[in-house]
Amino acid sequence: MAVSAEKRATREGYGAALKELATKNPNVVALSADLAESTGVLKLAAVAPERFFQMGIAEANMVDVAAGMATCGKIPFASTFAIFGTGRAWESFRNSVCYPALNVKLACTHSGLSVGEDGASHQALEDIAVMRAIPNVTVVVPADYAAAHAATIAVAEQRGPVYLRLGRPKIPAVYEDGKAPMTLGKGNVLREGNDVAILACGPLVSMAVDAAKLLEKDGRQATVIDMHTIKPLDEKLLLDVARRCRCVVTAEEHNIVGGLGGAVSEALSQHLPTPLERVGTRDTFGESGTHADLWKKYGLTPDAIAAAARKAMERK
Amino acid sequence: MTKLDTQLKETLQSKAREIRVDIVKMLTKAQSGHPGGSLGMTDVFVSLYFGGLVKHDAKRPDWAERDRVVLSNGHICPVLYACLGHAGYFPKEWFDGLRMVNSHLQGHPAMHKTPGVEACTGSLGHGFAMAVGMALAMRADKRDSHVFALLGDGECQEGLIWEAAMSAAHYKLDNLTAIVDRNDAQIDGRTSDVMSLEPFADKWKGFGWHVIEIDGHDYDAIFAAVNEAKVTRGKPGVIIARTVMGKGVSYMEAEGYKWHGKAPSAEQGEKALKELLAST
Numbered sequence: 332m333a334v335s336a337e338k339r340a341t342r343e344g345y346g347a348a349l350k351e352l353a354t355k356n357p358n359v360v361a362l363s364a365d366l367a368e369s370t371g372v373l374k375l376a377a378v379a380p381e382r383f384f385q386m387g388i389a390e391a392n393m394v395d396v397a398a399g400m401a402t403c404g405k406i407p408f409a410s411t412f413a414i415f416g417t418g419r420a421w422e423s424f425r426n427s428v429c430y431p432a433l434n435v436k437l438a439c440t441h442s443g444l445s446v447g448e449d450g451a452s453h454q455a456l457e458d459i460a461v462m463r464a465i466p467n468v469t470v471v472v473p474a475d476y477a478a479a480h481a482a483t484i485a486v487a488e489q490r491g492p493v494y495l496r497l498g499r500p501k502i503p504a505v506y507e508d509g510k511a512p513m514t515l516g517k518g519n520v521l522r523e524g525n526d527v528a529i530l531a532c533g534p535l536v537s538m539a540v541d542a543a544k545l546l547e548k549d550g551r552q553a554t555v556i557d558m559h560t561i562k563p564l565d566e567k568l569l570l571d572v573a574r575r576c577r578c579v580v581t582a583e584e585h586n587i588v589g590g591l592g593g594a595v596s597e598a599l600s601q602h603l604p605t606p607l608e609r610v611g612t613r614d615t616f617g618e619s620g621t622h623a624d625l626w627k628k629y630g631l632t633p634d635a636i637a638a639a640a641r642k643a644m645e646r647k
Numbered sequence: 648m649t650k651l652d653t654q655l656k657e658t659l660q661s662k663a664r665e666i667r668v669d670i671v672k673m674l675t676k677a678q679s680g681h682p683g684g685s686l687g688m689t690d691v692f693v694s695l696y697f698g699g700l701v702k703h704d705a706k707r708p709d710w711a712e713r714d715r716v717v718l719s720n721g722h723i724c725p726v727l728y729a730c731l732g733h734a735g736y737f738p739k740e741w742f743d744g745l746r747m748v749n750s751h752l753q754g755h756p757a758m759h760k761t762p763g764v765e766a767c768t769g770s771l772g773h774g775f776a777m778a779v780g781m782a783l784a785m786r787a788d789k790r791d792s793h794v795f796a797l798l799g800d801g802e803c804q805e806g807l808i809w810e811a812a813m814s815a816a817h818y819k820l821d822n823l824t825a826i827v828d829r830n831d832a833q834i835d836g837r838t839s840d841v842m843s844l845e846p847f848a849d850k851w852k853g854f855g856w857h858v859i860e861i862d863g864h865d866y867d868a869i870f871a872a873v874n875e876a877k878v879t880r881g882k883p884g885v886i887i888a889r890t891v892m893g894k895g896v897s898y899m900e901a902e903g904y905k906w907h908g909k910a911p912s913a914e915q916g917e918k919a920l921k922e923l924l925a926s927t
């Protein structure tokens with residue numbers, strides 16, 4: 332079976348997996364804050380209505396309620412848009428969930444610029460940064476539908492706090508359905524090359540693959556890694572490819588401050604200083620527009636990744 | 648209740664029709680956005696901006712003595728944009744760019760991008776708390792300006808709303824009036840099914856507010872309520888305005904919350920415009 336040509340959203344993969352979990356694991360429960368349909372948790376509600384809890388527009392309360400449920404053995408998946416789940420409810424997640432390492436999964440959709448028309452107020456571009464700064468948390472950013480499905484199953488099996496970052500738009504598939512490798516904390520090598528290493532997460536993974544094809548036309552070979560787990564970062568893999576390629580590019584739908592680019596710079600500057608170019612929003616807020624228009628305007632495209640790779644290679 | 652002058656009422660009704668038409672056009676063009684609440688709150692907005700209830704001057708959006716209108720339920724900004732455009736804050740051509748890249752009219756209100764917009768809202772709860780801050784600041788400066796905060800009923804599920812309500816009553820902010828769009832609708836369903844707010848009026852009373860309940864499509868009632876809230880001394884006032892989601896467009900009125908955040912298709916837009924233009 333080949334990789335599906337159909338575009339699907341990571342939030343759809345989450346909803347489908349949650350529905351499966353509902354029948355497999357009686358402890359899985361889902362909560363939402365008046366966004367049950369668009370986050371995908373309605374899929375669970377359809378098969379296990381007694382395990383879905385509508386909390387209304389009250390995100391901080393939702394995350395604390397989830398923490399309370401986790402102390403009683405439940406595995407709560409709490410879902411809203413990334414801006415509200417990691418913004419308004421950040422401190423609930425930090426103190427109530429992460430401090431005692433409770434088994435709560437904060438699964439947020441509509442992250443990044445690709446929220447689109449709703450505009451800057453709704454576009455979380457700082458969430459990876461603020462979430463990964465919390466001790467005890469695992470931060471996962473799946474690359475496509477299949478990866479989001481696999482990540483949902485994986486985080487349910489791993490005990491402890493998780494931030495799962497999902498998106499709104501339908502994006503190209505990177506993996507075959509049911510075949511996305513998802514060992515938390517282990518990046519997936521999608522392509523090998525010795526000239527530059529591109530580490531991407533979320534919707535930028537398929538763009539990084541396309542960027543590698545563009546570079547190939549220049550006679551350059553890129554390693555492309557799906558760095559789906561931002562925390563704990565796969566430092567071993569990062570240092571291996573940095574040593575081999577001697578320059579690195581990160582690509583994410585997030586501010587270049589504090590996200591995957593931030594995590595990679597921290598690791599490289601400590602262990603193996605290496606030229607690094609970061610693709611992401613350049614410390615600016617977003618705006619309204621279609622996700623395609625916004626990705627183009629803010630430089631989240633295969634071309635922009637390839638340009639960053641050329642710059643990184645020049646700096647070797 | 649004193650009745651409004653017939654001529655004024657007719658002027659408001661015809662302005663409301665124009666505003667509703669522009670809301671439908673904007674959202675049909677944008678192909679995303681929130682028609683239900685925008686159409687539902689049109690009569691209140693028209694009263695505020697075109698009935699003389701709000702002191703404002705489109706030529707001086709930064710006039711220090713102006714009243715402040717803060718749209719805490721920022722998603723219904725099409726009604727605010729339509730009123731600001733009609734009042735002359737910016738050219739009506741801007742309506743065409745709603746929600747598109749490089750636009751003055753963002754999907755949710757941005758005070759630094761659109762003249763006449765008083766706060767950045769869209770994330771529910773914040774606008775109301777900012778309105779409390781404006782009322783405190785204006786009282787400190789002894790200004791004769793009033794602050795109007797517009798809220799959604801679903802929005803009132805946020806804890807932040809009640810923190811702001813508590814502080815406004817504590818500071819006896821009689822220069823602040825909240826108007827709640829009580830349409831019993833939010834994204835996932837009827838507000839009473841999603842997360843019940845009742846007894847709603849009693850909650851506000853318990854928080855120390857002067858409460859007035861009205862039909863949000865009755866101009867006499869809207870004017871009487873705003874005037875009553877403004878003259879009430881020693882406490883902030885809240886007007887709970889019962890409205891119909893999608894007011895003026897039959898198929899939206901019939902489906903209620905389903906029109907919270909869905910744009911009409913080209914065909915549905917045509918139908919809506921026909922109905923609105925045929926109405927008197």
Ligand SMILES: Cc1ncc(C[n+]2csc(CCOP(=O)(O)OP(=O)(O)O)c2C)c(N)n1
Nearest residue numbers: 365684769770771799800801802832833907
């Ligand atoms: C803090 C926050 N949480 C969630 C949302 C997503 N959201 C936008 S509008 C809305 C429903 C608002 O309901 P209501 O205030 O009743 O407005 P109406 O549906 O009547 O227009 C929600 C949940 C948001 N904008 N802000």
